[in-house]
Amino acid sequence: MEKVFLCKVSDLAENQVKKIDNSDHGDIAVYNLGGQYYATADLCTHATASLAEGDIEDDLITCPVHWGQFHIPTGKAQGFPCEIDLRTYPVEVEGDEIFALIAVDQALIAKG
Numbered sequence: 001m002e003k004v005f006l007c008k009v010s011d012l013a014e015n016q017v018k019k020i021d022n023s024d025h026g027d028i029a030v031y032n033l034g035g036q037y038y039a040t041a042d043l044c045t046h047a048t049a050s051l052a053e054g055d056i057e058d059d060l061i062t063c064p065v066h067w068g069q070f071h072i073p074t075g076k077a078q079g080f081p082c083e084i085d086l087r088t089y090p091v092e093v094e095g096d097e098i099f100a101l102i103a104v105d106q107a108l109i110a111k112g
Contacts, residue, residue, distance in 0.1 A: 002025075014032050015033065029042040039089040
């Protein structure tokens with residue numbers, strides 16, 4: 001597992017999503033849901049839209065292009081036209097820093 005710095009806790013307000021540019025692993029969306037942090041691939045699996053530009057409602061992120069939804073904690077596709085789940089990453093918080101744990105095989109797939 002590779003530990004990848006995402007952002008500082010103080011940079012991510014409650015119920016906010018932020019895109020983290022990452023050329024090594026593909027862009028990552030990091031979420032703050034009521035003080036719990038999650039990380040997923042940033043691109044919608046239906047279209048090449050950044051989920052960080054979408055809206056959070058409860059524990060769902062809505063794609064800004066075709067309004068498909070994903071369950072943030074699990075990455076499960078929840079709404080048409082999205083049928084393919086999002087890649088998710090375990091998250092660790094150390095002090096004021098948020099990290100994603102990315103397996104080597106996930107990194108290779110994400111770079112495609």
